[in-house]
Amino acid sequence: MNPIISACHLHVAAVLKLGDSAVDATAGNGNDTLFLARLVGKQGVVHSFDIQQQAIDNTQALLHAHSLESQVRLHKQSHTEMSKYLMPGTVGAVLFNLGYLPRGDKTLVTKPETTVIALNASISLLRPGGLVAIVTYSGHSGGEVEEQKVAEFCGALSSRDFSVLKLELINKPNSPPRLWLIYKAVK
Ligand code: SAM
Numbered sequence: 001m002n003p004i005i006s007a008c009h010l011h012v013a014a015v016l017k018l019g020d021s022a023v024d025a026t027a028g029n030g031n032d033t034l035f036l037a038r039l040v041g042k043q044g045v046v047h048s049f050d051i052q053q054q055a056i057d058n059t060q061a062l063l064h065a066h067s068l069e070s071q072v073r074l075h076k077q078s079h080t081e082m083s084k085y086l087m088p089g090t091v092g093a094v095l096f097n098l099g100y101l102p103r104g105d106k107t108l109v110t111k112p113e114t115t116v117i118a119l120n121a122s123i124s125l126l127r128p129g130g131l132v133a134i135v136t137y138s139g140h141s142g143g144e145v146e147e148q149k150v151a152e153f154c155g156a157l158s159s160r161d162f163s164v165l166k167l168e169l170i171n172k173p174n175s176p177p178r179l180w181l182i183y184k185a186v187k
Contacts, residue, residue, distance in 0.1 A: 018043060019040065019041065020044045024095050025049055026079065030058050031062070033048040034062050036048075036095065045072075055101055055104070082094075083121045083125065091122075092127060093130060096110075096133070098134065098150075135178070166180055
């Protein structure tokens with residue numbers, strides 16, 4: 001697995017507990033949804049969003065193959081709608097794996113404007129100690145602008161309410177992915 005995705009999963013696994021609520025903001029092929037579903041268990045719930053039917057179908061099939069459909073709600077909707085399904089202050093982790101569907105239509109990518117709307121929604125949903133994890137890809141068209149918007153969003157968060165970490169691969173060529181981790185303070 002890509003080391004940035006491994007690092008993302010390590011941080012999420014340290015925060016999410018059995019019975020928690022979680023969000024996969026970009027379901028894609030379902031790998032992150034499957035990972036979250038295992039962590040929250042049968043008592044928990046994962047709300048998973050994607051705008052492409054192909055992504056919803058792929059995620060559904062992966063969950064079915066692992067008998068983990070019962071704790072996942074799939075939404076063929078933009079992640080900007082996540083606040084409709086969850087109460088503020090109740091979510092353990094929200095994961096964004098931005099960009100396009102691997103092996104899918106590369107023109108259907110996440111967009112900076114909607115990503116920032118969804119990031120704002122996600123930090124309102126977090127419980128104290130909760131985490132928003134974002135993987136950005138600057139190598140595709142529009143990816144650099146989106147990563148810059150994520151950087152600006154993270155940099156503007158109050159340091160009293162949030163701690164933000166940025167992880168990057170420093171010895172890889174060709175615009176490697178970056179990981180942004182927003183931890184909500186416990187007061
Ligand atoms: N997490 C996925 C996995 O484990 O396979 C990979 C996600 S893929 C890199 C990015 C996904 O974001 C694509 O499937 C794309 O359709 C989806 N996407 C694009 N815009 C979106 C939006 N506004 N709301 C939700 N999903 C979106």
